[in-house]
Amino acid sequence: AQVAAPKVDLSGYTRVRQELVAPPFAPKHEQVATGGPKIVEIRMETTEVLLTVDEDTGASIWALTYNGSVPGPLIIVHQDDYVELTLSNPAASQMEHNIDFHASSGALGGGGLTHVYPGEETVLRFKATRPGVFTYHCAPGGAMIPYHVTHGMNGTLMVLPRDGLKDADGNPLRYDTIAYIGEQDFYLPMDENGDYKTYEVAGEDFADSVEAMRTLTPTHSVFNGSVGALTGENAFKAKVGDTVLMVHNQANRDSRPHLIGGHGDHVWENGKFANPPQKDQETWFIRGGSAGAAMYTFLQPGVYAYVNHNLIEAALLGATAHFVVDGAWDNALMEQVTPPHVVET
Amino acid sequence: AQVAAPKVDLSGYTRVRQELVAPPFAPKHEQVATGGPKIVEIRMETTEVLLTVDEDTGASIWALTYNGSVPGPLIIVHQDDYVELTLSNPAASQMEHNIDFHASSGALGGGGLTHVYPGEETVLRFKATRPGVFTYHCAPGGAMIPYHVTHGMNGTLMVLPRDGLKDADGNPLRYDTIAYIGEQDFYLPMDENGDYKTYEVAGEDFADSVEAMRTLTPTHSVFNGSVGALTGENAFKAKVGDTVLMVHNQANRDSRPHLIGGHGDHVWENGKFANPPQKDQETWFIRGGSAGAAMYTFLQPGVYAYVNHNLIEAALLGATAHFVVDGAWDNALMEQVTPPHVVET
Amino acid sequence: AQVAAPKVDLSGYTRVRQELVAPPFAPKHEQVATGGPKIVEIRMETTEVLLTVDEDTGASIWALTYNGSVPGPLIIVHQDDYVELTLSNPAASQMEHNIDFHASSGALGGGGLTHVYPGEETVLRFKATRPGVFTYHCAPGGAMIPYHVTHGMNGTLMVLPRDGLKDADGNPLRYDTIAYIGEQDFYLPMDENGDYKTYEVAGEDFADSVEAMRTLTPTHSVFNGSVGALTGENAFKAKVGDTVLMVHNQANRDSRPHLIGGHGDHVWENGKFANPPQKDQETWFIRGGSAGAAMYTFLQPGVYAYVNHNLIEAALLGATAHFVVDGAWDNALMEQVTPPHVVET
Numbered sequence A, B, C: 001a002q003v004a005a006p007k008v009d010l011s012g013y014t015r016v017r018q019e020l021v022a023p024p025f026a027p028k029h030e031q032v033a034t035g036g037p038k039i040v041e042i043r044m045e046t047t048e049v050l051l052t053v054d055e056d057t058g059a060s061i062w063a064l065t066y067n068g069s070v071p072g073p074l075i076i077v078h079q080d081d082y083v084e085l086t087l088s089n090p091a092a093s094q095m096e097h098n099i100d101f102h103a104s105s106g107a108l109g110g111g112g113l114t115h116v117y118p119g120e121e122t123v124l125r126f127k128a129t130r131p132g133v134f135t136y137h138c139a140p141g142g143a144m145i146p147y148h149v150t151h152g153m154n155g156t157l158m159v160l161p162r163d164g165l166k167d168a169d170g171n172p173l174r175y176d177t178i179a180y181i182g183e184q185d186f187y188l189p190m191d192e193n194g195d196y197k198t199y200e201v202a203g204e205d206f207a208d209s210v211e212a213m214r215t216l217t218p219t220h221s222v223f224n225g226s227v228g229a230l231t232g233e234n235a236f237k238a239k240v241g242d243t244v245l246m247v248h249n250q251a252n253r254d255s256r257p258h259l260i261g262g263h264g265d266h267v268w269e270n271g272k273f274a275n276p277p278q279k280d281q282e283t284w285f286i287r288g289g290s291a292g293a294a295m296y297t298f299l300q301p302g303v304y305a306y307v308n309h310n311l312i313e314a315a316l317l318g319a320t321a322h323f324v325v326d327g328a329w330d331n332a333l334m335e336q337v338t339p340p341h342v343v344e345t
Ligand SMILES: [Cu+2]
Pocket: A046, A064, A096, A097, A098, A138, A139, A140, A148, A153
């Protein structure tokens, strides 16, 4: 059917190129669209990289990626723009890859039209008709689907309303910065001594991984590819009064983000901007196979931890990021009236 | 208290009989009710059947069922109708059964009034006062509750608003067809070699099943009773422009349905029609112990996979169904601009 | 920054003392606030107690608690009130504790300002600016966070709107009673025979507990600290026509409450009262790291079971409570038309 489908005339559309950047950063973009719908050209490479998941234990994985990062880059367009992706599989790859955009319609989200073997590339174009944050991921078929997705091959496409985000009452919402966080569940095979196994090349861990995945219990659940990728030197920086849009990608397993010391002022828990956001959230739930978004304006200085609030997953499996916020403390919101001290008895 | 309760006069109600059909099909019904509330008579038998869960491995279970299918049949009434069920336990059964309708009020959802031993039957009538899709299931008491429910003994009652479904703005929504999907988590006992155990009669696996259930990790999570029950020859058929109402029953464990290549145009994630549906969903969450509903109009031809988007559960545990959709491809929505080809280097 | 922060003048505020009571009960409170915002003084002690989790098996834990109960006491204030907590760690304690209030803003929810060692106390004051039910919990840092939280050290603060609760259309909602339920996931270490291990003092189980937590599979998931804590003699009592507000605390792991034989008439699934409640719910989802609230008016007499509707967790892991409701049966809602009887064949 597709071969015979009438060509569509897009000659009236402006073409723009979006330079993708590595997470947790967002590409240059407008919050409110200028002019009419455009064709937004992007390029991604399906690179296979050896990734250290936890430096303390040496746990590693041959990650399958878009552009070398876990998660893949954040793509941002406006509703009714076209996304035109060139997807290229380097000749050095071991494996076939493709891409399924949850934001798109038909052909398994584009997965059916984009299978590229090592050394191949393809171009897919689709219209972003629904506003929201949406997962994209590799889906080569069968057991290879969870295998690629749990090896890091997923990311987020954000489709903004042309006139920008709005609160539940229809008032405009603007952010100062985006924090783009992908939580990745890894199922790393262990040997008989409980040590993580290592492999020579991507794909070599397939049989072991299938066995590990069947437990449905990840060995790691990390933000942006590894334990500590968003803490210490890599913590997010902000100042009191800044509004951050936290975009959370969750390609396979559920999560429940919470910002310790903060809130979700406006939360699109299932990530679709045609619906009113929820207010005042303490913890929001991201369904496995979706992206969600939460907006917060910092009220106090200090360190905030953004965690999967299954605290076992936050503290033992790796799902912790930090925001370090500068500014003046407000005793009207919180005050340490009496510091800890020994009580005479 | 009940013995002395005043009899209720239902002499003004019309009686109609609803012939239940096997899933994934829906019984004959109106989307908008004609006339006033009725008494809808149905009949279900609690049959125990040996079911092959996965042909590839020979995994099987003595399923406990309503009318022989997993899930039990879809029942459809309108708000304020009465459901009048005759529940019959065949003399050949091994076990006691009953039924708890989440849509009903009191007596443990009817569970307290419907315990039938092999060879018995009973009649229960209740008013469907709340619109939505609701789980029903067997609940004989104690550990027998999860045992019966995870042996397939559950299904959905849909209570339509008398004037039909509506979108978030109050506009009427109509569907062309219903796809009724029950996701079943099975906890199949294995022997010391990792082979699935087999049993002579229903109930014989009780002690082993209790042990397997305690892991909280299913060996299978399948749609409509077995791997492949809704794929291949059994795939749903539709055409571009058709609107499908996907009714998803989840009696015990959570799920997160996603339609690969499609969306939820209107989603009642927790399944209750007095609340506005959510728009544009990529993935929706069905709480264990509930049913949900999602409506989609197909925009492109081809194969769509309906999955639990924990992709391990979809690909390795069985939670995959297919829709095969006929019609004309629309390049304005998606186009393969350049097919995969080798890049000269 | 905090040292230099300007002092805030609260001289115009009335001070009131709230006497906390043990769960499942609520402290004395108004549903609609009288007068302006107040400073509500409370006191909690971080006591470590040996708790029998299941009498049948003798499973026990050195619980880490606020005021000796699991969950900690329910605190109730109104929006814009200040909470002023004195937190005291008895000299007899083994461990350091602190408190993170999800309702508060800054300093890790107060966690950064309240670390008390055995024999110490501290006073923290914060403004409750957002209405809803919110989790509080201990968070000493690192692996100690999930360790303390899964040893029972968590509870709920309810911040009522000053003018009380409202339905989705803005109409007032009032309750006759509160049922305060904390579901606790315990990960009890077992010895090589599968028997639960016992320990001499709090904290001695740390290494074993970390190993058990990594499975992400609790051995118990109980309401109010132990199997049967809210059944039998301890069941909730009510009568037909009573409206109950069920406050459900879930500090670490997700749950899906369901009231067998009843519903959620009005449900704030993620617990924040600035958002319209959902109607007619059969089952609602409480995200790990949050509290939720559901309101129901009993329509029939009898026993209702409030369960985590993963029925394995309800029946085998302990997550079951009972409501016993007095009053007259209503055959217009449900009738046992024909009791179970043997069918002649
Ligand atoms: Cu791939």
